[in-house]
Amino acid sequence: MGVDLGPSQDAAASPDDLAHAVAEVVSHCEPADHMANAVIATHTRQVGIPHFVVSVVWPAATAGPDPATLIRGLVAEIGNALPATSGIVITWPGGPDPATAGDRSAVVGAWTAVTRAAAGDSGRIAVFPGEQRLRGVMSVAEVVAASGIDRVADVSGSVLDDSVLIDTMGFVRPRWRAHRMVLQIQRGPDGLAIPFEREHMLR
């Protein structure tokens, strides 16, 4: 599914803020075991005022929502937990027709999130299974085993060996690349790799 919160979206909101806000709203509608499988990402939309749109993906073969139930639950949130200007799109591969709700122009934005997530080639993932377990120093193999991250790559795109150690710094935000969740790292101090994106970097 995709969500565009529309023009009342806080321009200063970080992509984490937005992803967590949407996660919160969806958790009103869905049980915890569905939420545990959700992958929530933000995508840049540069139509009108540039802003992030949010995608929520339940990977195939994981427990996820019934789209009809979900859309009804989310419609009830528009104007409450979701801004009145929000638009929502829910699609289900091979399933029923896409469901849409909310402000028409925001629905267009929500489609952007859905199509980008479907293309699987961009998007900053803020919420994903196992994110809470990625703390401290872990090997690539441990990161992949503990979470939904599929691989770890450096700036040149080279995939790292399983044994390479990463100092997660408690802030791991992978990206969608070729339908895989890829954590981009760079060299850090003391011979450890660190996530490329640093927390608290606005200056």
Add this chain to the structure above:
Amino acid sequence: MSALDPPRRAARIGCWLAGDHHVHTQYSRDGRHTILDQATRARQFGLDWMVVTDHGGPEHVRVGVIRTAPDIAAARRALPGSLLFQGVEWNIPGAEHGTVFVAPGARDVEVLQQFERDYDGVVRDAQAWTPDNEALAVAAIGWLGQQVDTRRVADALMVANHPARQGLDSPHEIRGWRDTDPRIAVGFEGAPGHQAAGLPRSVGPGENRGYYGRDRGTNPNSFLPYPQEAYRTWGGFDWMTATVGGLWDSLLAEGRQWSITANSDSHEVYLHTADRPAGRDDESYFEATGFYPGAVYDGVPNPTAGDFWPGQYSRTVVGATRRSYRAVMRGLRDGAVWVDHGHLISALDLQVRSCAGDAAPATLGSTLQVAAGAEVEIVVRIDCARLPHAGGEIPRLNRVDLIVGAVDVRGPDDRDAFTAPHTRVVRSWDTSGAAGTIELTHRLGRVDSPLYVRVRGTDARFSQVGALGAAIDPHGPRMDIPGDSDPWLDLWFYSNASFVAVTR
């Protein structure tokens, strides 16, 4: 206005004046030092000129811009000989930050205040990357040019700051600022400030050098085609400048001058011992008052601060006709500028000349005019450092590289182009062990079409193949490592470009 057509007559360089056009004070929400403090330090570290550039914003436009003027006047009296300019760090609508400053005169506060009121991205809520905001930035540049034309100020400049940091300055915006008025929009920072930020956590901030820690997808206003490596510094320099054949070179390859600089962006200095007085140190005080009281000594060196004093580490050295405000601005515009970190070198002279001796040689930033087929050579003279830098060592210049790029005055078809495919490092000299004055000569051979040349040098402690490959740049700067980028162990200088124009 091409560097080539008509050929630029070189202003005779009478002196070299080191400076910094990016300095914050108590009049910035995130600043603390007085103007006198920053200016005193600048002088102590050997700077001849400095620009006060506090952030544009609602408090500054109302209070800071006015209070700055008498403080600068007092600092000029206290530091005779120092050239202290009043400026602002402009929030460029739709883009990043930029230094804007004027030649001192009776109306500079009036002009700067009106500029900020009408064109600052925070004051006008115009920071989103929209066509309207891009147009506002262009209008701002045009307006500054008009203030010069109508003699409301004697001169004005805009230099874009830390351009690649968040990917907010698209190539077409940069070209747009330049083309709107190339007298005003003259360049960007080749290296950002905050150069102590990469010191290891054991002694310093442990952060990304230059505080360049962003990534794609964290700011919706970023230009999406910029690659991931654009968001990091390289040997302390911005990717747009550090990448041979990159964005800076793509501008020079149009035959247009575009000056790079290097500055402190000094807000909070590494190991500083004076800070905002307790109780009057938070943003609510700044919002209510419009400034912080000047920093007071508290005896506690701060290792988490990531900046240097003006001139302590970064310098922008301008070839000026004489020691004056107007001459510094003219030199910046002309590109008669070299920059360094850690006072790596003490003097640089670049000449491009016809071997037949039948044309006036070009000096740094200017243009040599030759007939097609002329033999051209480049002579670089560098005075090696004789004194220790502020980190405590005499810097060693171990390698100098010559970079040459072909010029096509038609410019790229795509105004968002950010590569120059015909620019590369053509010669490297091993200068290890050199002392005193070194002279490096390179014969370009027969020149049949226009080109530009520039040089860079380094202590060569760290390098990697450039982003565009070894054929372009085999020993380029290293992408900086967060928490492991000691600025004193990775020193570079860069010159600006001189051009060769060819008549048939």
